[in-house]
Amino acid sequence: MKIRKKARYVDPDLCNACEECVKVCPVVKPDEYQMGLSSRKAIYIPFPQAVPCSYILNMDDCLGNNPIACGKCAEVCDKQAINYDDEDEIITREIGSIIVAIGLDVYDPTEMDEYGYTRFENVITSMEFERLICAGGPTAGHFVRPSDQQRPKRIGFIQCVGSRNPKIGRPYCSNICCMNTIKDTLLLADHYPDMENVVFYQDIRSFGKSFEDMFQRSREAGTRYIRGLPGDVREDPNTRNLTVTVENTTKGKLEHHELDMLVLSVGVVPPKDLAKISGMLTLSKTSDGFFMESHPKLKPVDAPTRGVYFAGFCESPKDIKDSVCQAGAASSRSGALLNAGQIQIEAITSRIDETACKKCGLCAAVCPYGAIVWKKGEAAVVIEAACAGCGACGATCLFGAITMRHFTDDQLMAQVRATLGENPQDKVFCFACNWCSYAGGDMAGISRMKYPTTNRVVRTMCSARVSEEMVLEAFRCGAPIVLVSGCHYADCHYINANRQTVKRVQNLWNKLEKAGVRPERLQLEWISAAEGQKFAKVMYQLEEMRQAVTMEEIEHARQALKPKPKKAAKKKAEAAVAS
Amino acid sequence: MVANPTNDKIRVGVFVCDCGLNIAGAVDCAAVAEYAETLPDVMCVVRNKYTCADPGQNEIKNAIHQHQLTRVVVASCTPRQHEPTFRQCVREAGLNPYLLEMANLREHCSWVHPGEWDGATAKAKDLVASAVARARLLQPQEELTVPVTKRALVIGGGVAGIEAAIELGDAGHQVVLVEKQPSIGGIMAQLDKTFPTMDCSI
Numbered sequence: 001m002k003i004r005k006k007a008r009y010v011d012p013d014l015c016n017a018c019e020e021c022v023k024v025c026p027v028v029k030p031d032e033y034q035m036g037l038s039s040r041k042a043i044y045i046p047f048p049q050a051v052p053c054s055y056i057l058n059m060d061d062c063l064g065n066n067p068i069a070c071g072k073c074a075e076v077c078d079k080q081a082i083n084y085d086d087e088d089e090i091i092t093r094e095i096g097s098i099i100v101a102i103g104l105d106v107y108d109p110t111e112m113d114e115y116g117y118t119r120f121e122n123v124i125t126s127m128e129f130e131r132l133i134c135a136g137g138p139t140a141g142h143f144v145r146p147s148d149q150q151r152p153k154r155i156g157f158i159q160c161v162g163s164r165n166p167k168i169g170r171p172y173c174s175n176i177c178c179m180n181t182i183k184d185t186l187l188l189a190d191h192y193p194d195m196e197n198v199v200f201y202q203d204i205r206s207f208g209k210s211f212e213d214m215f216q217r218s219r220e221a222g223t224r225y226i227r228g229l230p231g232d233v234r235e236d237p238n239t240r241n242l243t244v245t246v247e248n249t250t251k252g253k254l255e256h257h258e259l260d261m262l263v264l265s266v267g268v269v270p271p272k273d274l275a276k277i278s279g280m281l282t283l284s285k286t287s288d289g290f291f292m293e294s295h296p297k298l299k300p301v302d303a304p305t306r307g308v309y310f311a312g313f314c315e316s317p318k319d320i321k322d323s324v325c326q327a328g329a330a331s332s333r334s335g336a337l338l339n340a341g342q343i344q345i346e347a348i349t350s351r352i353d354e355t356a357c358k359k360c361g362l363c364a365a366v367c368p369y370g371a372i373v374w375k376k377g378e379a380a381v382v383i384e385a386a387c388a389g390c391g392a393c394g395a396t397c398l399f400g401a402i403t404m405r406h407f408t409d410d411q412l413m414a415q416v417r418a419t420l421g422e423n424p425q426d427k428v429f430c431f432a433c434n435w436c437s438y439a440g441g442d443m444a445g446i447s448r449m450k451y452p453t454t455n456r457v458v459r460t461m462c463s464a465r466v467s468e469e470m471v472l473e474a475f476r477c478g479a480p481i482v483l484v485s486g487c488h489y490a491d492c493h494y495i496n497a498n499r500q501t502v503k504r505v506q507n508l509w510n511k512l513e514k515a516g517v518r519p520e521r522l523q524l525e526w527i528s529a530a531e532g533q534k535f536a537k538v539m540y541q542l543e544e545m546r547q548a549v550t551m552e553e554i555e556h557a558r559q560a561l562k563p564k565p566k567k568a569a570k571k572k573a574e575a576a577v578a579s
Numbered sequence: 580m581v582a583n584p585t586n587d588k589i590r591v592g593v594f595v596c597d598c599g600l601n602i603a604g605a606v607d608c609a610a611v612a613e614y615a616e617t618l619p620d621v622m623c624v625v626r627n628k629y630t631c632a633d634p635g636q637n638e639i640k641n642a643i644h645q646h647q648l649t650r651v652v653v654a655s656c657t658p659r660q661h662e663p664t665f666r667q668c669v670r671e672a673g674l675n676p677y678l679l680e681m682a683n684l685r686e687h688c689s690w691v692h693p694g695e696w697d698g699a700t701a702k703a704k705d706l707v708a709s710a711v712a713r714a715r716l717l718q719p720q721e722e723l724t725v726p727v728t729k730r731a732l733v734i735g736g737g738v739a740g741i742e743a744a745i746e747l748g749d750a751g752h753q754v755v756l757v758e759k760q761p762s763i764g765g766i767m768a769q770l771d772k773t774f775p776t777m778d779c780s781i
Contacts, residue, residue, distance in 0.1 A: 006759075008761065033768075033769060047762065047768060093755055096727040096729055096730055097731045099732070101734060106766065131769065134771035179775070187777075209775070210775045214774060295660075311739035312735070312737060327740070327746065328743075331746035334752075335746075335752060338747075341729065343724070345722060345724075345725060385725050414715070414716055415710075418705075427705070439659060442659055442686040451692075453692045453695050453701070456705050
């Protein structure tokens with residue numbers, strides 16, 4: 001594992017946090033920690049309790065690491081802790097197990113313009129609320145509204161901003177916002193008993209331990225809960241007060257509420273780095289965009305990649321307590337692996353027959369793991385410990401020199417023939433990869449999504465394992481439609497092995513066309529493990545296609561795709577005759 | 580290829596699971612079992628109510644001994660759920676775990692074809708035929724054991740990452756915690772009070 005340790009430009013061992021540098025720094029920037037509600041300098045400490053408790057110089061903000069341009073902070077630093085020439089450091093560590101705890105991003109409500117977040121100063125998010133009510137915040141905990149720095153008397157909270165809203169592509173519940181708002185109303189009631197608080201909600205989800213009690217306390221403290229999400233927010237340009245229009249669904253009435261300030265209870269979204277980490281560790285996502293666990297009930301902290309575990313929000317929205325619980329579970333799972341000190345690799349790895357190998361090196365070129373060593377003029381060799389078992393090499397080898405253990409050519413061909421033995425014209429033949437498409441089929445099953453009974457699935461570890469011969473054999477056996485399906489293009493469980501799938505299917509399309517077989521009879525689909533719905537939909541589409549394939553077409557494909565006699569077989573036969 | 584003492588005699592046992600009514604409610608399991616008997620090299624077919632339960636597993640073990648089975652096909656649920664269970668089961672009966680194959684009659688058949696008795700049964704038969712065809716060609720395999728470096732990496736220094744790192748450290752493991760921001764603490768550090776205890780976040 002290579003880790004980039006970013007340059008801090010301030011040596012944390014030397015820095016004694018005296019603050020002299022901050023006093024002389026001429027740069028003023030919005031303070032990220034305070035949600036931009038106050039400012040910081042280019043050299044700063046992120047927050048008073050930061051760990052490490054040391055200043056940091058933001059080089060993007062700094063006037064220049066050239067002392068001629070500024071250099072004021074270095075001048076006043078008695079400890080000489082500031083080093084403008086500090087550089088990022090690459091640290092290499094061998095790692096046995098990984099816990100992914102990359103958290104969340106907070107939903108940005110800009111797109112939900114009906115609430116006026118970008119137009120009205122007194123509309124804030126719940127994260128900004130946190131900073132405004134905090135003693136360590138920009139107002140030292142004196143709660144004021146942004147437009148006039150006065151203490152508001154009437155505050156509204158709107159729930160589910162960016163949550164449970166399919167219209168904006170966020171259908172899931174963010175889990176924490178109801179309780180966070182309840183907590184906020186209790187804080188306000190405690191600090192300012194005369195303040196009027198009103199919460200607009202669709203459902204209050206207070207199902208955790210002692211949560212319902214908090215909800216009741218909030219109501220007893222005078223907070224009004226109105227069932228209905230506002231459709232419109234308007235501002236009075238003179239008073240800067242806000243009028244919220246809402247259908248009170250309990251009373252069945254349209255209501256207008258005049259408020260001094262409005263807090264948008266924003267949801268949470270998957271962190272933007274998720275895709276990057278996902279690619280590095282070959283992880284998958286569920287439909288809400290968070291990481292997918294190995295099994296929703298039985299392996300809730302295991303990633304599909306062995307030795308990788310999830311903790312916290314990045315797996316699904318959860319509160320602090322659940323994050324801590326999952327972190328404990330993840331460390332326990334990880335610790336068990338580290339304690340064992342060894343791991344058994346499933347015996348699904350490739351082996352090369354040296355005598356059959358023609359030393360072409362094609363297999364080494366397609367291996368996503370660099371697990372095949374090949375030098376010009378020498379037979380290729382598999383490093384078993386590095387082989388992950390996708391089988392791309394086996395499907396690529398033109399000479400049958402590679403045996404993909406437990407998913408051999410013979411085994412898969414036998415499955416094709418057995419499946420299509422009787423009445424092949426009635427069947428849609430599918431190859432599905434273990435990690436995504438086959439699992440997508442499982443998801444369709446778990447979710448009881450009906451689809452036509454005509455499909456027949458053969459499982460391979462990766463779609464790249466499916467060779468041209470296997471697909472052609474399916475057509476020779478009389479399959480009207482053949483599907484090759486795998487993980488989404490950028491989400492392949494085997495890094496990028498499914499690029500080989502694409503190449504192979506494209507070759508096959510050309511071959512089919514040349515042979516006078518409609519290329520559409522071979523389909524390629526990417527179906528993720530979470531996409532049960534898509535799996536079912538694809539099966540419906542394929543069944544429709546199957547019904548359009550005539551018996552003549554099937555018969556033509558059988559004949560046109562017959563294997564040509566191999567040269568090697570010919571030679572062998574000739575040799576046999578000669579002897 | 581590992582030498583296989585059973586190579587010369589392929590004797591397949593097929594175990595058709597009702598899974599209560601999960602499978603038997605949508606698939607004619609009796610017909611599937613009957614069909615399985617006609618497949619090449621199938622020496623015995625057993626129907627179980629719950630193959631994964633101890634009695635079901637015991638039936639597999641007994642049949643392996645009684646019929647000298649060298650290949651086992653379990654026609655039940657997805658291999659993504661119970662393949663480890665049945666691999667362990669055949670291992671305990673003295674077979675190499677890689678001589679097991681599963682046919683997915685539940686997630687890929689009965690659960691998605693309710694009320695389609697004939698279609699689902701025909702499909703289940705094909706799934707079993709495919710599994711038997713594959714099982715006949717399975718070979719015993721030996722798994723490679725590789726050492727695990729005794730060091731963990733925790734990506735992310737929020738409350739979950741910090742907690743995981745501390746626990747692993749307390750258990751005596753080396754931990755590398757990486758955080759992209761200048762300080763650990765994550766979003767929780769930006770909160771004022773937290774529910775349900777109403778105490779400070781940091």
